Amino acid sequence: MESLRSGEVPGSAHLVSRAVQIDSPSFRAWLDVADTPRTVWTAPSEATVVGSGAAATLSADGPDRFTAIQETAETLFSSGDVHAGTEAACPRLFGGFAFHDRDEDGAPWDAFPGARFVLPRVQVTEAENGTWLTVNAVGPDADAESVEARLAAEQERIADLPDPGPVAEPPGVVSRTRTMSTADWRESVEAAVERIRAGDLQKVVLAQALRTELAREVSIPDLLARLADTYPDCYRFLVEPEGAEPRASFFGATPERLVKRRGRTVETGALAGTTGRGDTPTEDEWLAEELRDSEKNAHEHQLVADAIREQLAPLASSVRTGERSVRRLATVQHLFTPITATLSRDQHVLSLVEALHPTPAVGGLPPERALETIRDTEPFDRGWYAAPVGWFDAAGNGSFAVALRSAVARETSATLFAGVGIVADSDPDREWDEVQLKYRPILDELEA
Numbered sequence: 001m002e003s004l005r006s007g008e009v010p011g012s013a014h015l016v017s018r019a020v021q022i023d024s025p026s027f028r029a030w031l032d033v034a035d036t037p038r039t040v041w042t043a044p045s046e047a048t049v050v051g052s053g054a055a056a057t058l059s060a061d062g063p064d065r066f067t068a069i070q071e072t073a074e075t076l077f078s079s080g081d082v083h084a085g086t087e088a089a090c091p092r093l094f095g096g097f098a099f100h101d102r103d104e105d106g107a108p109w110d111a112f113p114g115a116r117f118v119l120p121r122v123q124v125t126e127a128e129n130g131t132w133l134t135v136n137a138v139g140p141d142a143d144a145e146s147v148e149a150r151l152a153a154e155q156e157r158i159a160d161l162p163d164p165g166p167v168a169e170p171p172g173v174v175s176r177t178r179t180m181s182t183a184d185w186r187e188s189v190e191a192a193v194e195r196i197r198a199g200d201l202q203k204v205v206l207a208q209a210l211r212t213e214l215a216r217e218v219s220i221p222d223l224l225a226r227l228a229d230t231y232p233d234c235y236r237f238l239v240e241p242e243g244a245e246p247r248a249s250f251f252g253a254t255p256e257r258l259v260k261r262r263g264r265t266v267e268t269g270a271l272a273g274t275t276g277r278g279d280t281p282t283e284d285e286w287l288a289e290e291l292r293d294s295e296k297n298a299h300e301h302q303l304v305a306d307a308i309r310e311q312l313a314p315l316a317s318s319v320r321t322g323e324r325s326v327r328r329l330a331t332v333q334h335l336f337t338p339i340t341a342t343l344s345r346d347q348h349v350l351s352l353v354e355a356l357h358p359t360p361a362v363g364g365l366p367p368e369r370a371l372e373t374i375r376d377t378e379p380f381d382r383g384w385y386a387a388p389v390g391w392f393d394a395a396g397n398g399s400f401a402v403a404l405r406s407a408v409a410r411e412t413s414a415t416l417f418a419g420v421g422i423v424a425d426s427d428p429d430r431e432w433d434e435v436q437l438k439y440r441p442i443l444d445e446l447e448a
């Protein structure tokens with residue numbers, strides 16, 4: 001395995017990649033036998049990918065981590081001997097970034113650098129045109145013959161995967177620890193509201209963390225299978241840094257796309273403004289109506305839509321905004337505005353990620369003051385929560401989500417994260433309830 005840090009010139013980083021079409025295996029069975037680091041990426045209208053191990057790992061830290069990863073990847077991809085058969089089976093780097101520029105490194109994030117991407121050693125891709133098996137190798141010894149032999153061996157192994165059996169029940173939560181008491185939360189929200197009313201800030205997203213102790217270790221393949229049923233329209237992901245002992249798994253089912261780039265076409269959107277789900281269709285509709293009509297939510301949402309448009313404008317020849325609608329998920333409803341753009345020249349998707357992150361849906365406005373407020377207020381490390389996760393390829397195309405509705409699991413503990421946008425008329429108790437609602441997607445899969 002080749003481990004490439006930014007600044008290192010990987011002169012020996014010769015990449016060999018081969019792919020073959022296969023019969024679709026059970027993704028749960030494949031993930032069950034996959035080596036650490038495991039990779040999962042499932043996004044609406046995209047190929048589903050499950051990766052096993054790492055042929056190469058790219059990592060970087062600090063404010064330059066976006067360009068550092070891009071540069072290291074360019075070197076890696078420039079030496080490619082690639083026969084993929086189809087686009088989705090071509091070498092892609094999967095990973096993400098820490099939320100803050102500064103490395104904080106506190107538990108449970110100690111194994112997660114400021115940026116980390118992996119080229120899976122073995123990858124199964126379910127694309128529109130079939131299922132593909134890819135084997136990648138990187139390094140001075142990587143050669144076509146051994147990669148082809150490995151491809152044949154993996155194909156056999158995947159054809160013979162054991163039946164994974166029924167999806168396991170959630171492990172059960174035996175205890176929980178909050179990072180903030182309700183009293184401290186109230187105080188923090190009131191302080192933020194005061195700063196907003198004083199004109200110091202327009203919006204800030206404050207988050208909480210919830211540490212849970214589980215009755216037993218959670219089965220990530222089973223948990224992701226259940227999330228697939230409950231959140232079919234969300235981005236489901238799994239990121240695992242190798243070398244973490246015990247293994248650390250960051251996963252989630254997030255509704256929020258950060259950006260997708262293909263050629264000159266960019267797709268993104270504003271997702272902000274939240275309400276719950278009703279117990280009946282009438283109550284659901286009533287809540288959606290209230291969300292649509294709420295001035296507070298419209299304001300909170302508009303700040304995000306405007307900021308995204310402004311961030312894209314210098315890079316695009318046109319930016320188009322669609323109709324605002326209510327997006328209904330299993331546990332919450334959000335205001336959503338689709339935004340698309342045409343780039344004025346080619347831009348790597350990581351340049352777009354850097355330009356957009358963090359949007360005021362997870363940071364705030366003005367950005368620097370909001371980030372400072374977040375760092376001063378939140379008594380925990382955001383790590384990769386609310387940060388970009390996704391993939392990119394040799395052409396600089398790629399797709400990134402905002403890592404919300406997520407958690408880090410390590411042995412029998414899991415830490416969940418959730419946040420809310422605070423504006424001038426935010427009520428601390430309502431915002432507290434909204435945080436609890438946003439824990440639900442993951443908490444429901446942990447509680448027995």
Ligand SMILES: C=C(O[C@@H]1C=C(C(=O)O)C=C[C@H]1O)C(=O)O
Binds near residue numbers: 207334386438
């Ligand atoms: C910050 C989170 O969600 C974000 C904040 C929202 C809001 O404040 O209404 C809605 C969707 C997300 O953009 C989270 O889920 O943790």
